[in-house]
Amino acid sequence: MSKARFCVGCGKKYYPNAEYSGGYPSQWYVWTEQGYHKDETFDPSYKRFHSKGCMEKFLSQNAQAFANLVDSISHNMIQDNNNQTIKKG
């Protein structure tokens, strides 16, 4: 059952749960020699934009906040992967 959302960037209606055209950020996937892999933990309810262009425009216009978000997530991932505390410079 598809439930419509409105794009944060332009207000256009889109359907986050549609398999092939359902907004961004989209479910991560990659082709490898072992076959097709995608992030099964992805939750389509976190999509906020109808197109990649709308998402990129929003990120550009909010670059500082986005950078802070990325820095905080990356910092946490480094701690998780190495199991040690790394201080930010």
Ligand SMILES: [Zn+2]
């Ligand atoms: Zn849009």
